Amino acid sequence: xxxxxxxxxxxxxxxxxxxxxxxxxxxxxxxxxxxxxxxxxxxxxxxxxxxxxxxxxxxxxxxxxxxxxxxxxxxxxxxxxxxxxxxxxxxxxxxxxxxxxxxxxxxxxxxxxxxxxxxxxxxxxxxxxxxxxxxxxxxxxxxxxxxxxxxxxxxxxxxxxxxxxxxxxxxxxxxxxxxxxxxxxxxxxxxxxxxxxxxxxxxxxxxxxxxxxxxxxxxxxxxxxxxxxxxxxxxxxxxxxxxxxxxxxxxxxxxxxxxxxxxxxxxxxxxxxxxxxxxxxxxxxxxxxxxxxxxxxxxxxxxxxxxxxxxxxxxxxxxxxxxxxxxxxxxxxxxxxxxxxxxxxxxxxxxxxxxxxxxxxxxxxxxxxxxxxxxxxxxxxxxxxxxxxxxxxxxxxxxxxxxxxxxxxxxxxxxxxxxxxxxxxxxxxxxxxxxxxxxxxxxxxxxxxxxxxxxxxxxxxxxxxxxxxxxxxxxxxxxxxxxxxxxxxxxxxxxxxxxxxxxxxxxxxxxxxxxxxxxxxxxxxxxxxxxxxxxxxxxxxxxxxxxxxxxxxxxxxxxxxxxxxxxxxxxxxxxxxxxxxxxxxx
Numbered sequence: 123x124x125x126x127x128x129x130x131x132x133x134x135x136x137x138x139x140x141x142x143x144x145x146x147x148x149x150x151x152x153x154x155x156x157x158x159x160x161x162x163x164x165x166x167x168x169x170x171x172x173x174x175x176x177x178x179x180x181x182x183x184x185x186x187x188x189x190x191x192x193x194x195x196x197x198x199x200x201x202x203x204x205x206x207x208x209x210x211x212x213x214x215x216x217x218x219x220x221x222x223x224x225x226x227x228x229x230x231x232x233x234x235x236x237x238x239x240x241x242x243x244x245x246x247x248x249x250x251x252x253x254x255x256x257x258x259x260x261x262x263x264x265x266x267x268x269x270x271x272x273x274x275x276x277x278x279x280x281x282x283x284x285x286x287x288x289x290x291x292x293x294x295x296x297x298x299x300x301x302x303x304x305x306x307x308x309x310x311x312x313x314x315x316x317x318x319x320x321x322x323x324x325x326x327x328x329x330x331x332x333x334x335x336x337x338x339x340x341x342x343x344x345x346x347x348x349x350x351x352x353x354x355x356x357x358x359x360x361x362x363x364x365x366x367x368x369x370x371x372x373x374x375x376x377x378x379x380x381x382x383x384x385x386x387x388x389x390x391x392x393x394x395x396x397x398x399x400x401x402x403x404x405x406x407x408x409x410x411x412x413x414x415x416x417x418x419x420x421x422x423x424x425x426x427x428x429x430x431x432x433x434x435x436x437x438x439x440x441x442x443x444x445x446x447x448x449x450x451x452x453x454x455x456x457x458x459x460x461x462x463x464x465x466x467x468x469x470x471x472x473x474x475x476x477x478x479x480x481x482x483x484x485x486x487x488x489x490x491x492x493x494x495x496x497x498x499x500x501x502x503x504x505x506x507x508x509x510x511x512x513x514x515x516x517x518x519x520x521x522x523x524x525x526x527x528x529x530x531x532x533x534x535x536x537x538x539x540x541x542x543x544x545x546x547x548x549x550x551x552x553x554x555x556x557x558x559x560x561x562x563x564x565x566x567x568x569x570x571x572x573x574x575x576x577x578x579x580x581x582x583x584x585x586x587x588x589x590x591x592x593x594x595x596x597x598x599x600x601x602x603x604x605x606x607x608x609x610x611x612x613x614x615x616x617x618x619x620x621x622x623x624x625x626x627x628x629x630x631x632x633x634x635x636x637x638x639x640x641x642x643x644x645x646x647x648x649x650x651x652x653x654x655x656x657x658x659x660x661x662x663x664x665x666x667x668x669x670x671x672x673x674x675x676x677x678x679x680x681x682x683x684x685x686x687x688x689x690x691x692x693x694x695x696x697x698x699x700x701x702x703x704x705x706x707x708x
Contacts, residue, residue, distance in 0.1 A: 127160070127240055128159070128160055128161065128162035129160060129161055129162060129215070129216045129217050129236060129239070129240070130161075130162060130163045130164065130165075130214065130215045130216045130217075131155060131161050131163075131164045131165075131215050131216070131217045131219060131232070131236060132164070132165050132167055132209075132213035132214060132215030132217070132218050132219070133151055133155070133164065133165070133166045133167065133219050133220075133221045133232070134167045134169065134206060134209035134210060134213060134218060134219065134220045134221065135147055135151075135166060135167065135168045135169065135209070135220075135221050135222070135223050136169050136171055136202055136205035136206055136209065136220070136222070136223050137168055137169060137170055137171065137173065137177050137181065137205075137223040138170075138171040138172060138173055138177070138200065138202075138205070138223070139173050139174060139175045139177055140173070140177050140223040140224065141173075141175045141176045141177045141180055143223060143224050143225050144168065144177055144180050144181060144184070144223060145180060145184065146225055147168075147221070147223060147225050148166060148168070148184050148188070148191060150225060150229045151166055151221065151229050151232075152166075152188070152190070154229040154230055154232055154233070155190075155229075155232070158232075158233045158236070160233065160236055160237060160240060161233075161236060164190060164215070165190050165191075165192050165213070165214065165215060166190055166191050166192065167192045167194060167209045167212055167213050168181045168184070168185075168191060168192070168193055168194065168223075169194045169195075169196060169205040169206070169208050169209045170193065170194065170195045170196065171196050171200050171201070171202075171204070171205040171208075172196055172197060172198075172200035178193075178195055181193040181195075192212065194208055194209060194212050196208055199309065201309040201310045202289075202310050202311050202313065203306070203308035203309045203310050203311065203312065203313035203316075204309050206220050206289075206313055207303045207306055207313070210298055210303050211303050215295065216294070216295050217236055217239055217292050217293065217294060217295065218292070218293045218295065218298055219232060219235060219236075219290070219291070219292045219293070220289045220290065220291065220314075221290065222289060222290065225336075226335055226336055226337060227248070227290045227333065227334075227335065228333060228334040228335070228336070230334075231248060231290070231331070231332075231333040231334060232292075234246075234331045234332075234333075235248060235290075235291070235292035235331055235333075236292060238292065238329050238331050239292050239294055241329070242327065243294075243327050243328060243329040244293070244294045244296065244297050244321065244326035244327050244328065245291060245292070245293055245294070245297060245318060245321050245326055245327070245328040245329075246291060246292040246328070246329055246330075246331050247283045247285060247286070247288065247291050247318065247328060247329070247330045247331065248285065248288050248290035248291055248292075248331055248333035249283060249284050249285035249288065249330045249331065249332055249333060250285050250288060250332075250333060250334070250335045251269075251272075251284040251285050252284055252285075252330060252332050253332060254332030255285075255332035255333055255334065255335075256334045256335065257335050258334075258335065258336040258337060259336060259337030260335065260337065261337075267351070268287060271287060271354060271358075272284060272285060272286055272287055274358065275287075275315065275319070275358065277679070278358070278362050278682070279319060279322060279361075279362070279365060279682075279683075279686050280456075280682065280683030280684075280686040280687050281318075281319075281322060281328075281686070282330075283328065283330045284330070285330075286314075286315060286318055286319070287311075287314050287315055287354075288314065288333070288335075289311070289313075289314040290333055290335075291317075291318060293317070293321070294326075297317075297321050297324075297326050298317075300324060301317065301320050301321065301324065306320075307357075307360075308357060310353055311353075311354075312353050312354050312356075312357040315354065315357055315358065315361070316357055316361065319361045319365065320361070322365075322686060322689065323361075323364070323365045323368055323369060323686070323689060324689065324693065325689035325690045325691070325692055325693025325694070326690070326693070327690055365686065366682060366685070369682070369685035369686050369688070369689060370681070370682070370685045372685070372688070372689075372692050373483075373681070373684065373685040373688055376479070376483070376688075376692075377464065377472065377476050377479065391633055391638070392633030392634065392635075392636075392637030392638040392639070393637065393638070394638070395633070395637070395638025395639065395641070395642060396637065396638045396641060399638070399641055399642060399645065399659055400659075402655065403645070403655040403656040403658075403659045404655075404656050407656040408656050408659055408660050408663070411608050411656065411657065411660040412608070412660055412663065412664070414608070414609065415607045415608055415664060416606065416607045416608075416609070417607075419603050419604070419606040419607035420603070420604070420607050420664060420667070420668055422603040422606075423599075423600040423603035423604050423607070423664070423665065423668035424668045424671055424672050426596045426597075426599040426600050426603060427596070427597070427600050427668060427669055427672045427673075428672050428676065429596050430592075430593050430594075430596035430597050431455065431458060431459060431462075431672075431676075432455070433589055433592050433593045433596065434458055434499075434593055435451055435454050435455040435458055436451070436589060437499065437502075437586050437589040437590065437593065438454055438458065438495065438496075438499065439451055439454055440582050440585055440586050440589070441495040441498060441499065441576065441582065441586055442454070442487075442492070442495055443582070444576045444579040444582035444583075445491055445494070445495055445576050447487060447488075447491065447492075449481065449485050449487065453481070453484055453485055453687075454481070455680070456480075456484075456680040456683050456684055456687075457477050457480040457481050457484070457680075457684065458477060458680075459673070459676050459677045459679075459680035459681075460476065460477070460480050460677060460680045460681045460684045461473035461474060461476045461477035461480065462673050462677055463673055463674065463677025463678060463680065463681050464476045464681075465634075465635070466634060466635040466670065466673050466674065466677065467634055467635070468634055474493070474496045474497075474500070475493070477492075477496060478492040478493040478496055480684050480688070482691070483684070483687075483688035483691040483692075484684060484687040484688055484691070486691075494576075495576070498576065498583075498586075499586075502586055502587055502590045503590060503593075503594070504626075505587070505590075506587070506590040506591060506593070506594050507594065507622045507625060507626060510594060510598075510618055510619075510622045511619065511622045511623075594621075594622075594625075597621060597625070598614075598617055598618040598620075598621035598622070599614075599617075600621075600665050600668055600669065601617040601618075601620055601621045601644065601661065601662075601665045602614050602617035602618075603668075604661045604662075604664035604665040604668065605617060605661045607664050608657065608660050608661060608664060610653070610657055610661065612648075612653070612661070613651075616647075616648065616651045616653070619647055619651075620643070620644045620647040620648050621644070623643050623644075623646075623647045624636075624639075624640050624643035624644050624647070624662075627639060627640075627643045628640060628643070635666075635670065635673075636666075640662060640665075640666055641659060641662040641663060641666060643662075644658065644661065644662035644665065645658040645659045645662050646658075648661065648662075
């Protein structure tokens with residue numbers, strides 16, 4: 123169903139030596155463009171790109187017989203990209219659609235592209251690789267290269283669509299105007315990647331439409347795989363660097379505020395703790411232990427940590443669903459990894475708040491509701507850790523565990539109290555903070571609504587608690603595997619106890635990534651079990667290395683995806699740098 127709007131559509135047809143196709147292209151486009159109610163007017167901008175055959179004369183003849191055909195003749199710098207740019211400069215439509223001059227695109231797909239723009243999207247990707255799309259006569263070598271490059275783009279930019287390289291797309295006029303044809307650098311087929319990715323970076327909304335593609339029946343193909351491989355590679359690298367400079371800058375300005383001096387001092391503090399531990403345990407001894415590590419065991423540690431995040435994602439999705447909200451798990455996983463990545467580069471524990479904000483910037487999730495599910499997660503985590511410590515105490519009792527256990531229950535009680543205070547004194551809190559935080563009313567209303575929904579679904583809470591157990595079993599398994607990697611047969615109970623204590627201690631935001639704090643906690647606990655300090659320190663370092671490896675690599679990829687997926691949010695909110703500063707000041 124359309125909105126009732128109608129559009130002036132410009133089809134831009136690049137034509138270099140297409141005398142065998144161009145008449146058929148116009149004949150195929152015309153009846154489709156004339157018969158679609160949503161298209162009130164149209165033009166077919168045919169770009170004669172330095173043709174050496176009769177293409178130019180044919181276009182002029184067609185234009186004399188049909189005022190909808192607009193010829194553009196180019197006599198310099200031939201190239202598919204230059205032809206499309208010239209056509210876009212001449213185009214007058216509300217919607218611009220490149221259409222191949224060899225008739226490989228299907229004109230009957232144009233109405234669906236226009237309808238997708240009418241639904242509110244700025245770019246409609248014509249995709250040959252989704253259900254309803256089709257390819258006929260596509261060369262195998264090009265297919266392999268196409269899929270490899272498209273999957274690389276999807277991974278690097280977080281674009282979910284399967285056919286970024288297809289030239290057959292519909293662009294809202296504003297997209298091309300804001301990008302600017304003069305700023306487009308591609309002269310060849312890499313323009314098919316440059317325009318949509320730049321639109322993605324600017325925050326325009328995109329969608330995907332199935333289309334049909336059929337190999338040409340006349341003329342010679344212009345896309346040569348051997349010539350364009352390096353061109354696509356350079357264009358990808360250029361866009362990736364440019365896109366990240368823009369996207370990550372906005373993302374980190376939104377999440378990271380405060381003095382860099384404080385971050386540096388926290389890092390130095392963590393390094394001083396490590397230096398003290400090395401001095402205490404003996405650097406040469408630790409180095410000799412680490413020189414013989416078993417990498418397969420380190421890989422096992424990394425796998426355990428990665429799977430713990432998979433289970434965390436499952437648990438979070440259950441909580442969100444019980445609160446009445448459903449989001450794709452891949453988005454939830456990326457938000458989760460982004461939050462841990464942020465915690466691993468900053469001393470303050472901003473991860474939980476950042477996770478809720480990331481889900482808002484990528485999926486428009488209500489911030490207050492999301493934060494309530496994360497607080498419940500933290501309560502479940504602390505209950506699980508306290509339970510683990512209680513079970514461990516049954517096997518190896520230490521008086522110091524009593525204090526740690528008591529501390530964990532204090533944290534649990536504090537979290538529950540905060541939720542109860544917010545729930546009971548909502549209006550009082552709103553009156554106190556509404557002038558400084560205008561959105562607080564909506565956030566607290568949604569938080570209460572989320573809590574009410576969760577409270578009516580005890581089965582979901584039971585499942586979340588059950589899922590918390592494998593989360594932390596996988597987490598402490600990393601320490602168990604780290605011990606194996608240095609050749610020490612550490613009891614799983616000891617590993618679990620050291621892990622629980624380390625995780626509880628790291629609730630205090632002292633250093634980025636718990637640097638030094640984690641090593642001191644694990645080493646100290648293992649010493650209680652008669653593990654030599656140098657060996658305990660080595661185990662802690664290997665465990666921390668494995669965690670860092672997973673969080674920095676997977677977290678960085680997730681952060682890049684979150685940054686690109688958030689572009690629409692920054693565009694929608696129109697936040698300039700000064701506006702972002704004001705937001706954080708308030």
